[in-house]
Amino acid sequence: MTGQGRTTDAWRQRRRGLLVLGALAVVSVGLFVVAPLSLSAYDEAHRSSVTCTVISAEAASGGTRSLRGVGSSTPQVDVETEMHDFRRSPCEHGDRGTAGDRAEQ
Numbered sequence: 001m002t003g004q005g006r007t008t009d010a011w012r013q014r015r016r017g018l019l020v021l022g023a024l025a026v027v028s029v030g031l032f033v034v035a036p037l038s039l040s041a042y043d044e045a046h047r048s049s050v051t052c053t054v055i056s057a058e059a060a061s062g063g064t065r066s067l068r069g070v071g072s073s074t075p076q077v078d079v080e081t082e083m084h085d086f087r088r089s090p091c092e093h094g095d096r097g098t099a100g101d102r103a104e105q
Contacts, residue, residue: 061074
């Protein structure tokens with residue numbers, strides 16, 4: 001009887017391990033395959049457009065810095081835009097508002 005009890009306990013542990021591994025596989029597939037496909041399909045079905053007028057674009061430099069003071073500088077372009085549809089969020093690429101907004105700051 002004792003030998004059979006050990007076999008049953010080992011089988012239960014093995015089955016529990018396989019269930020955890022299976023659950024992990026299902027969650028991983030959902031997270032890394034299903035979720036991105038679903039989000040892409042949603043984005044494709046809900047397109048929106050924002051119309052902007054570029055006021056100016058100039059070369060600039062941005063950078064990163066670590067806690068130790070080490071960092072790097074990267075080239076970038078600062079683009080100022082004026083939005084035509086105020087019901088939507090600001091234009092991408094660094095909207096700073098209209099000329100009147102900048103004068104008030």
